[in-house]
Amino acid sequence: MSFSQLVAERALVASGRCCCICHKFCGTKMELHHIKQRAYGGEDTFENCIPLCFDCHADMGKADPKHPKGKHYSESELIQHRDLWYKKIEKGFRERIGTICDADKQLFERICQVFSGPTGELLRDEDLRGTHVRNSFDTIYRLEYDFLDPFNEFIDAELEKLKGELREKMKKFTWCQSMTTYPIGADMPNHNATHLWLYNNGYILNRKVAPEKLQELEKQFEEEAEKLNDSATELWNCFCDFVRQGRRIINS
């Protein structure tokens, strides 16, 4: 047995299909988690249900009450997260009278500032398969870190949902940037480059690689570089949506 259709629908509507922990919009990529595990007598009720994204749901598996170690989620904490989020959705989507508080407006401006100017131009225009100044994206890393602070949560649920989507794309991009680019060295200090660029410019000699394997390696470098470029474009497009929809909410 699992949650009934009725319970599932109620929970999905109440959460706006957003994760109750990280507030990301999930669409169909959503799990309905038993707050009190079924093995411990948890029921298939609306009260015992919390909608979560795949990532947050994966964290729940570690929360065995018989082995309390680390900062796991307790049942009462989960209930609080869920109830607060349901309230935000209810307020945001059904009862919003049309005023966005100053704190939300300031946070919106701050996020916009990070992406406007040189950082945004790099994401939008630059071919990152080549080289770039290493600290070009520091402001994005910084913002990602700042999002861990509850003071940097929007009070308005719709804005918070938009932020959740942006945050996902930021995570993906910073992960790609840190995992697929490397310092060039003394020739171009403070610059990073992809494997592809390093290879094409003679920094990787690959004497040990058999000629027939070389093609495979080149293909791998191409794909890696493409992934970085794609994640930059995705982040930029997501930021544009954030601005378009966010401005409408703020000025409604």
Ligand SMILES: [Zn+2]
């Ligand atoms: Zn989540």
